[in-house]
Structure formats: structure tokens, C-alpha cells
Amino acid sequence: MNIVIITGLSGSGKSTSLKAFEDIGYLSIDNFPIRLLLQFLEEVKESLEDKNIALVMDIRDKYFLKEYPEVFKSLKEKGYNFEILFLDARNDVIITRFNQTRRIHPLMKGKIKSLEEAIEKERELLGDLKEIANSIIDTSNFNVHQLRNEIFRLYKEREAHKNLILHFIGFGYKYGIPYEASFLFDVRFLPNPYFIPSLKPLSGKDKEVIDYLLNFSETLKFIEYLESFLEWLIPFYCKENRKYLTIGIGCTGGRHRSPAIIEILSQRLEEKYSDIEIVKTYRDIEKDVSHL
Known part of the structure; x- marks a missing residue:
């Protein structure tokens, strides 16, 4: 059972990537809670022994940043084969994407009022996670089709990829x-x-x-x-x-x-x-x- 944890900045293309994983044949779940990860894998590991799993996990889960180090450590100790895919993009690109979709950045609440401030704060919060990511994709120059193709290229026949x-x-x-x-x-x-x-x-x-x-x-x-x-x-x-x-x-x-x-x-x-x-x-x- 291969597990890909998709994370990164809001507006960097996590939803598009998840859809690409689903098209490849991965069991794909968005906004997965960090506190349920170990329990979920224990429950499904027999039925999904030959199945690949892609999970989007990010700051929308209020426990994610605080608890992912210990949870990921436990995954390694239990022998789960997982990797972290971190998606990034330039601030100006993320701002344009939010303006086009008219969505609200998850950190735009309380003292954070501007979109640019929210992006910078999220980038700061995710800095340590980016450091431990197995793969980083900057999606600044990708449209949705190009990002989908990039995910296909990297993961569609992953068993054929070498070390x-x-x-x-x-x-x-x-x-x-x-x-x-x-x-x-x-x-x-x-x-x-x-x-x-x-x-x-x-x-x-x-x-x-x-x-x-x-x-x-x-x-x-x-x-x-x-x-x-x-x-x-x-x-x-x-x-x-x-x-x-x-x-x-x-x-x-x-x-x-x-x-x-x-x-x-x-x-x-x-x-x-x-x-x-x-x-x-x-x-x-x-x-x-x-x-x-």
C-alpha cells in the first residue's frame, strides 16, 4: 500500500493534483484529518493491500501542523510506505488564482485581513514540512492540464520508476x-x-x-x-x-x-x-x- 500525502500552500493546486491521483486509480480523499490517519490505515490496510492512497492534508485541519511530526514518525515505525508531496507557487500566482475562484484563504480570519499576509503566514507555518517533503512541485507555470500531466508522469507507473x-x-x-x-x-x-x-x-x-x-x-x-x-x-x-x-x-x-x-x-x-x-x-x- 503506497501512500502519498499531498500538502502545501493553499491555491498551489492540491485539488487538481488529487483529481489526477484519482484518475490514476488512487483512493483519493481531500482535507483528511491528521488525528484519523493511523486509525484509518490500520482499518483499511488489509482491504487496500494492493491499493494506492492519496490524501490531502493541510492547515484547514487545526491539528495538522502541531501533530504531523509525531504521526509521521509513527507511520515510519509501523512500516508504512508513504511520501510527502509538497506543492508550492509564487505569491502573485496564488493571489491570481484566489481572485479567479473568489475563494477565501483559510488563514484570512482574526488579525490577518489581506490575502498576501495570509499567504506569507502559511508559507512560514509550512516551512518545516517543506524541508522534509520527498517531492516538491512549483506549480507557478502550470495550468490545470499541465499539473495533471506532471502528476501522471511522476505517479502513473510508479512501480516502473527507479530509486x-x-x-x-x-x-x-x-x-x-x-x-x-x-x-x-x-x-x-x-x-x-x-x-x-x-x-x-x-x-x-x-x-x-x-x-x-x-x-x-x-x-x-x-x-x-x-x-x-x-x-x-x-x-x-x-x-x-x-x-x-x-x-x-x-x-x-x-x-x-x-x-x-x-x-x-x-x-x-x-x-x-x-x-x-x-x-x-x-x-x-x-x-x-x-x-x-
Whole structure:
């Protein structure tokens, strides 16, 4: 019985995610009370032995923040296979979503009168929980369909996933950093293929761009250093049962250098690791293509 506890900020997409889990075949329950969790699992573990469960648990339950550390500790002691999926989003995105749905933030009561203040307070309250989450998804750039697809990609065939999913995100700094990344690396110091007329229309996924960058010693050194760092880091993530490690690699526009570095690095890591799955996202690779 695999258990996914969905939590995170109000307005970050927990309801959409839960519906996606339900479509996959999970038993899905919203706003589940923390005080009933152990009792519920004990009651259903025989009948749902081969069933996956997704539960949304958050600050709507007044006991959640105070009691989740002890309850989660008890789950581990009893041998339950569970993970914490934390959903996040930028403040401006959450404000827009609340305005569109005309819903009231659960913390907007008492002394907290503004939506922005409520979001900041919730972010502060959930800080420790985010630190122990197995997976973090920043939904700022997702619509409901994209978030659903992301949940499908991560969980639909979870039994086929290996010990760790290593997710590379290529991005352009001019479009903002990916906040879901655990680590960010800036490759704007590398020679820019954008200024080579024959390479400008291509992307970092093309062999010509990759070969161009590999001609420079700084590229080779950077790949060597980053590969060595990941080889040191990955075993710690596996030891802590972390399912998802996100690495952001950024250049100016996210089209040439960052995708090329990801292509080179992922190929080298795939040759070394058989027990991890490598996922590549090129967030900004198709932006501003009209100017190329």
C-alpha cells in the first residue's frame, strides 16, 4: 500500500493534483484529518493491500501542523510506505488564482485581513514540512492540464520508476528561476552559441551546439565538476528515501547553453547509473524563437 500525502500552500493546486491521483486509480480523499490517519490505515490496510492512497492534508485541519511530526514518525515505525508531496507557487500566482475562484484563504480570519499576509503566514507555518517533503512541485507555470500531466508522469507507473528521479530543468534567467529546483547552476559564463550565425537558429539539443561547447576547456571542467558533485550527492538522497532531485541549469534565454549542458550531463550519468531515472525539461527553449 503506497501512500502519498499531498500538502502545501493553499491555491498551489492540491485539488487538481488529487483529481489526477484519482484518475490514476488512487483512493483519493481531500482535507483528511491528521488525528484519523493511523486509525484509518490500520482499518483499511488489509482491504487496500494492493491499493494506492492519496490524501490531502493541510492547515484547514487545526491539528495538522502541531501533530504531523509525531504521526509521521509513527507511520515510519509501523512500516508504512508513504511520501510527502509538497506543492508550492509564487505569491502573485496564488493571489491570481484566489481572485479567479473568489475563494477565501483559510488563514484570512482574526488579525490577518489581506490575502498576501495570509499567504506569507502559511508559507512560514509550512516551512518545516517543506524541508522534509520527498517531492516538491512549483506549480507557478502550470495550468490545470499541465499539473495533471506532471502528476501522471511522476505517479502513473510508479512501480516502473527507479530509486530516484533526477530532474534537470533548463531555463533562461531572463524568464525567472525555477523555484522547484533544489540546486541552481549558472552557465552564462560559457561561450554563447547565440552569437554564431550558423548555431543561432539551433537549440542546445542539436549536436552542432553541443560539439561547439565541448570545444572549450571551461565546458569540460564544468561538466566534470558538476558530475562529481552529483555523484557525491545522489547517494545521500537515496539514503534519505528522497524520490525527486531537481537540478536547474540556466543560461540567458534557456535555448542554447543550458539544454546542451543537460544533454551532455544526462548522457554521462545514464551510463553510470542504472538505478535512477533522468527526466529533462527545457522550460524556455521555444521562447523568442521568432527572433532567431
